[in-house]
Amino acid sequence: MTPQTTDSSNQHIAFIGGGNMASAIIGGLLKRGLPASQIQVVEPFAEQRARLAQQFQIEVSETAGASLARATLAVWAVKPQTFRQAAEQSRAHTQAALHLSVAAGIRSSTIAGWLGTERVVRAMPNTPALIGQGMTALFARPAASAADRLAVERVVQTTGQYLWLDEEAQLDAVTALSGSGPAYVFYFIEAMIEAGTDMGLSREQAQQLAVGTFAGASALAHEATEPPEVLRARVTSKGGTTYAALTSMEQDGIKEKFMQAMHAARQRASEMGDEFGAA
Numbered sequence: 001m002t003p004q005t006t007d008s009s010n011q012h013i014a015f016i017g018g019g020n021m022a023s024a025i026i027g028g029l030l031k032r033g034l035p036a037s038q039i040q041v042v043e044p045f046a047e048q049r050a051r052l053a054q055q056f057q058i059e060v061s062e063t064a065g066a067s068l069a070r071a072t073l074a075v076w077a078v079k080p081q082t083f084r085q086a087a088e089q090s091r092a093h094t095q096a097a098l099h100l101s102v103a104a105g106i107r108s109s110t111i112a113g114w115l116g117t118e119r120v121v122r123a124m125p126n127t128p129a130l131i132g133q134g135m136t137a138l139f140a141r142p143a144a145s146a147a148d149r150l151a152v153e154r155v156v157q158t159t160g161q162y163l164w165l166d167e168e169a170q171l172d173a174v175t176a177l178s179g180s181g182p183a184y185v186f187y188f189i190e191a192m193i194e195a196g197t198d199m200g201l202s203r204e205q206a207q208q209l210a211v212g213t214f215a216g217a218s219a220l221a222h223e224a225t226e227p228p229e230v231l232r233a234r235v236t237s238k239g240g241t242t243y244a245a246l247t248s249m250e251q252d253g254i255k256e257k258f259m260q261a262m263h264a265a266r267q268r269a270s271e272m273g274d275e276f277g278a279a
């Protein structure tokens with residue numbers, strides 16, 4: 001989607017939870033030029049508070065308080081298992097805000113119930129957001145207005161690309177695909193490095209080759225008009241090395257196993273909605 005540029009001078013953003021995801025988004029917002037004075041964070045852990053204050057020069061508090069009432073947007077960046085408790089601590093102060101949750105699994109109806117407002121949008125980002133190359137999927141409850149959606153877009157576009165979903169259940173699939181996806185990529189990179197060193201390359205050489213191959217192949221898949229299976233066929237000479245590797249993977253059912261793993265991730269997202277979102 002094309003980034004929108006609209007006025008953000010009245011925007012005040014409160015982050016509830018100041019860990020990995022909040023830091024990625026805050027970094028993007030500051031880079032885009034949002035003044036640090038328009039951002040505040042509630043973060044109970046002293047070490048993390050010190051890190052945030054030092055890195056971003058933003059206001060960080062240990063507990064939720066009346067200063068949260070300034071927030072036009074509250075970004076919920078706590079773990080699914082602590083969301084409910086955090087909501088209880090903050091809800092009295094954030095009634096006027098639009099709410100954006102990045103928590104996996106916790107459904108928007110649950111969030112609306114905990115926060116006492118229907119103006120809720122859910123997002124599923126991923127960690128490449130840290131370098132402005134994130135992928136985020138968004139779902140808005142019907143009560144979120146067009147202006148609310150735009151306010152959310154202004155925030156997530158600073159971390160990379162985004163798309164809107166029509167059905168909330170699709171967020172669990174997104175969590176399994178792009179939310180958890182960076183971990184799958186790192187896992188394959190790890191395997192390629194290990195195999196490369198087994199075969200006599202240095203770790204540095206194997207890492208450079210593996211990471212460069214992922215980056216190059218991803219860029220090619222992005223730019224090419226052909227689908228990935230055509231690009232794969234172009235690498236696979238008949239009776240050659242790639243054919244040997246792919247045949248070995250097919251025989252071991254790697255693709256099916258990998259797809260099964262993604263289904264497990266989606267299932268877990270749904271279970272977390274039940275487990276941590278129970279009334």
Ligand SMILES: NC(=O)c1ccc[n+]([C@@H]2O[C@H](COP(=O)([O-])OP(=O)(O)OC[C@H]3O[C@@H](n4cnc5c(N)ncnc54)[C@H](O)[C@@H]3O)[C@@H](O)[C@H]2O)c1
Binds near residue numbers: 045048
């Ligand atoms: N890390 C990822 O790859 C990723 C991707 C997509 C979505 N998410 C979602 O983002 C959310 C945050 O994940 P993260 O990786 O940033 O976790 P994190 O542990 O780095 O950050 C969570 C922060 O919340 C703080 N916290 C705990 N209790 C709190 C409370 N009561 N009030 C305010 N803050 C509190 C913690 O101290 C911690 O710093 C999760 O719900 C996760 O599902 C994470």
